[in-house]
Amino acid sequence: MTAPLERVLYVEDDSDIQEIALMALVDLGGLAVKVCSSGMEALKIFPEFCPQMVLLDVMMPGMDGPTTMASLRTLPGGAAMPVAFMTAKVQSHEVSRYRDMGAIGVISKPFDPMTLADQVRALWAEWRETQGGTDAE
Amino acid sequence: MLNEKLRGLLTRYCDSLPDRQASLTAALQALSAALDTDFRAGEAFALFRRDAHQLAGSGGSMGFPEMGRVALSLDVALVALAEAEAAPGAADLAQLRLLTGAVLKRLATLKPEDSSLLQPVDEQAEAILMAGDVAPGFAPPGIPLRQSLRLGTEIILVSQDDVVIGHLQRDLAPYGLALTVRRDLAALPSSLSGMTTLVIVDRAVCGEDGLLPPSLTAGLAADVPVAVMDHDDSxxxxxxxxxxxxxxxxxxxxxAAVVVDLLDRIHHMPDPRPPTVVIAGNGGMDRALCAHALQAAGMTCALPEEPDDLLGILAETRPDLLILLRRWDGLSAADILGALRQHPAHTSLPVLILGGGDGDGQEDSVAGADLALSLPFDPDALVLSVWHRVQRAREMQALITRDSLCNLLTHGAFINQLERELSLARRSRADLTVALLDIDGLREINELWGHQTGDAVLQGFSRLLRQRMRKTDIIGRLGGETFAIILPGASKAQARQVITDIAGAFRSLEQPCRDGVFQATVSAGIADFADGSGTVRDCLRAADSALFAAKNRGRDQVCLATPVRVEA
Known part of the structure; x- marks a missing residue:
């Protein structure tokens, strides 16, 4: 059985974007979202929140998105965690660069709040497809 | 409920804007004060970057795409400046000041109720600009998209001028066009049909001193163009x-000739591909900002790393325009451009100089350049300059490959096209038919009534071809009175039908001359090439021998070539 996407960990340093994204994901999208303002905070919260997916801003002061993802991979349950980046200026070669790093996809900023949750769910569904064989545990 | 929450969020966001404006202004001032050091190491620069990045990220998502767009330019410039090798100078600061000014200007006017998030859904979709998303037929912001016009066979003429009406009614028919006449403007909107392709309004129906109505196109379909006809061409x-x-x-x-010409011109669509631009110069803020601005406007950019790569990249990308920054590894834009202009492939390449000739506040103009933009530059002005220059260059190119008398492909351009079509047909194993047409007795017409009469016959025939052939057919004037047509995908029988019809229409045209009117005729030879077999030479030779047969059998007829078989 495929469980639907419910729990998302979202890491973003800008409080304005946090707010609009929360509205899009929680109020419009019906997801349970935990927001962190830095990579450090995300690594701390990850084990207790047990998300099904992580959304990471790329450019953050201190620990940036790719660094956060790399650290996440070393945590229990983090190795196979689906991670998507959010970033401005998305061009096709950048998308493939982030995918090569191990991200399941990229959401471009600015995002459309009305469809953000759909975009996240679509990335999740696409990832589940590729995981098809490993469902039976 | 959700709307309330959204409104609250937007209000808080807009309430924070004065602080953000103050923060940007303070950052600029701090950088100005620290200009004698490398200000990138300071706190103010870090805060400046954070502010710009946040505005770029939040603007669009908050439903203020225009503010997000200009903030993104500032963000891109600051990132490039942070990564540049050389310490920033006064010119960089001036550029930052210009970009920040654009952001401040937008911030000053933002109001929660203007957010696209609060607008009806279909307007929202357009307002949220996703970076990298380019719609087909894209035009930069501020340039209206050109709509494709309706192809039809009916022309509506609003006029009371019986001389014009009479001429057009008789002479448009051979071009396959029908004329509908209305005697006043009020009757116009209800007269349009699905086949209407052009409306001509006689200014005289508004009364001799009467004014045109504020909008001639009110109540008409948007894809039907309106032309004004006036005796006073001022x-x-x-x-x-x-x-x-x-x-x-x-x-x-x-x-009729004027009207058919007009239709040709109006329906000629400019090349819809987004421009390709090569940007040459030292890496740094100017180059990064330039590339970002053009790419965000849907254009394709190539950035050679070193001067040694330039010729290779120009040959490979065949750009619509080259942007030269003032210096490149110690070379001046003037030297690079001078050398390029001596290269036969680049004599007419449009070139924009960004930042003047030899730099350091010298004059902007450089011999051989088409445009110059001084520093600091407005990214939007750059996009518009590039866009308009490229459109102009494409129009000129289209004129050069066309014969000026007949507006058909020249001999050389036609042969190039034939080569292309043959290889396409080979690859897709499709039929290809080539027809050669030759106007009968043109020399006698010239001798009897003069070259002007002969030229009018050639022009009339060209128009007939352009009107009657399919859009995918390729028509050229090989020289003198000989025309050639490539009909991709057409069988010999289909081509014969089309060419026979055209020859009939041409025969029925009344050709005016000083003695009254006369009839002119055309002979044609058709050859087909299953699967695109054969060379350009084979094609033309086979069609030519069929044309020769048509002339030999008494002109004014269409002959087919005996099948050509290439030995396996």
């Missing part, structure tokens, strides 16, 4: 016609 009248929405202006007297 700039005033032309401006007034255009202001009323006319797509074209024709001076009286008007005959």
């Amino acid at each position: 700039l005033d009248r032309r401006i007034a016609a255009r202001a009323a929405g006319a797509a074209a202006f024709v001076g009286k007297p008007v005959n």
Whole structure:
């Protein structure tokens, strides 16, 4: 059985974007979202929140998105965690660069709040497809 | 409920804007004060970057795409500046000041109720600009998209001028066009049909001193162009016609040839591909900002790393335009451009100089350049300059590959096309038919009535070809009175039918001369090439021998080539 996407960990340093994204994901999208303002905070919260997916801003002061993802991979349950980046200026070669790093996809900023949750769910569904064989545990 | 929450969020966001404006202004001031050091190491620069990045990220998502767009330019410039090798100078600061000014200007006017998030859904979709998303037929912001016009066979003429009506009614028919006449403007909107391709309004129906209505196109379908016909061909009248929405202006007297020409011109669509631009110069803020601005406007950019790569990249990308930054590894833009202009492939390449000739506040103009933009530059102005220059260059290119008398492909351009079509047909194993057409007795016409009469016959025949052939057919004038047509995908029988019809229509045209009117005829030879077998030479030779047969059998007829078989 495929469980639907419910729990998302979202890491973003800008409080304005946090707010609009929360509205899009929680109020419009019906997801349970935990927001962190830095990579450090995300690594701390990850084990207790047990998300099904992580959304990471790329450019953050201190620990940036790719660094956060790399650290996440070393945590229990983090190795196979689906991670998507959010970033401005998305061009096709950048998308493939982030995918090569191990991200399941990229959401471009600015995002459309009305469809953000759909975009996240679509990335999740696409990832589940590729995981098809490993469902039976 | 959700709307309330959204409104609250937007209000808080807009309430924070004065602080953000103050923060940006303070950052600029701090950088100005620290200009004698490398200000990138300081706290103010870090805060400046954070502010710009946040505005770029939040603007679009908050439903203020225009603010997000200009903030993104500032963000891109700051990132490039942070990564540049050389310490920033006064010129970089001036550029930052210009970009920040654009952001401040937008911030000053933002109001929660203007957010696209609070607008009806279909307007939202357009307002949220996703970076990298380019719609087909994209035009930069501020440039209206050109709509494709309806192809049809009916022309509506609003006029009470019985001389013009009479001429057009008789002479448009051979081109396959039907004329519908209305005697006043009020009857116009209800007269349009699905086949209407052009409306011509006689200015005289507005009364001799009467004004044109504010909008000639009111109540008409948007894809049907309106032309104004006026006996007074003055700039005033032309401006007034255009202001009323006319797509074209024709001076009286008007005959069928003028109308068909007009249709050709109006329906000629500019090349819809987004421009390709090569940006050459030292890496750094100017180059990064330039590339970002053009790419965000849907253009494709190539950035050679070193001067040694330039010729290779130009040959490979065949750009629509080259942007030269003032210096590149110690070379000046003037030297690079001078050398390029001596290269036969780049004599006519449009070139924009960004930042003047030899730099350091010297004059902007450089010999051989088409445009110059001084520093600091407005990214939007750059995009518009590039866009318009490229459109102009494409129009000129189209004119050069066309024969000026007949508006058909020249001999050389036709042969190039034939080579292309043959290889396409080979690859897709499709049929290809080539027809050669030759106007009968043109030399006698020239001798009897003069070259002007002969030229009119050639032009009339060319128009007939352009009107009657399919859009995918390729028509050229090989020279003198000989024309050639490539009909991709057409069988010999289909081609014969089309060419026979055209020859019939041409025969029925009344050709005016000083003694009255006469008839002209055409002979044609057709050859087909299953699967695109054979060379350009085979094609033309086979069609030519069929044409020779048609002439030999008494002219005014269409002959087919005996099948050509290439030995396996």
